[in-house]
Amino acid sequence: MRLGGCNLSCRWCDTPYTWDWTGIGDSGQAYRASEELHPMPWREVWRQLRDYDVPLIVVSGGEPLSQQRRLLPLLRAAAEDGRRVEIETNGTVAPLPEIVATGVRFNVSPKLAHSGDPEERRLVPASLAALAAVPGTAFKFVCRCDDDLDEVADVVARYGTTPVWIMPEGQTPDVVQRHLSALGDAVVERGWNLTTRMHVAVWGDKRGV
Ligand code: SF4
Structure with missing residues (x-):
């Protein structure tokens, strides 16, 4: 499941269509949020996800933790249904305890200097520490x-x-x-x-x- 919006703007991002509305990335292409983003209630998202007969759901982006409060009921539904969930994140947002409590696993991808993002935006010590403390x-x-x-x-x-x-x-x-x-x-x-x-x-x- 790919969520839109990101709090970074890596120049080589391979999913610029989730956030680059101005053409700031290497491709120079400005995407249209009205075409790329499809807002829908979490129950509808879960209805669609549930139909996939898979044991593992990967939540990616963009930066999924930027909208973690809205993600929470979906993660709880997935856990109750016995699905494993992994969240891909750039490591700049600390997960809420309620999110961690659902049993998700985090795949954290901190960005290096060649991303073009300033260090104070791409490396957030408290968030990295919070994520490092989660088992797995x-x-x-x-x-x-x-x-x-x-x-x-x-x-x-x-x-x-x-x-x-x-x-x-x-x-x-x-x-x-x-x-x-x-x-x-x-x-x-x-x-x-x-x-x-x-x-x-x-x-x-x-x-x-
Ligand atoms: S953090 Fe990920 S989604 Fe966001 S701009 Fe960088 S590579 Fe793209």
């Missing part, structure tokens, strides 16, 4: 080169953001593969986890997959 939280960093890994190490040392996963930046299979190859050995040497972007490898930058 994982931290995933989008990287391109060795220098990015040094920056990740600095973030980990300052904020205790473990376990660490490194994901190559890229919106085409060629670019993802290039960054993956450039990063692989160094990630293994540091004892971190390495992942790729399977949906890009299979479907490129196609939406809705």
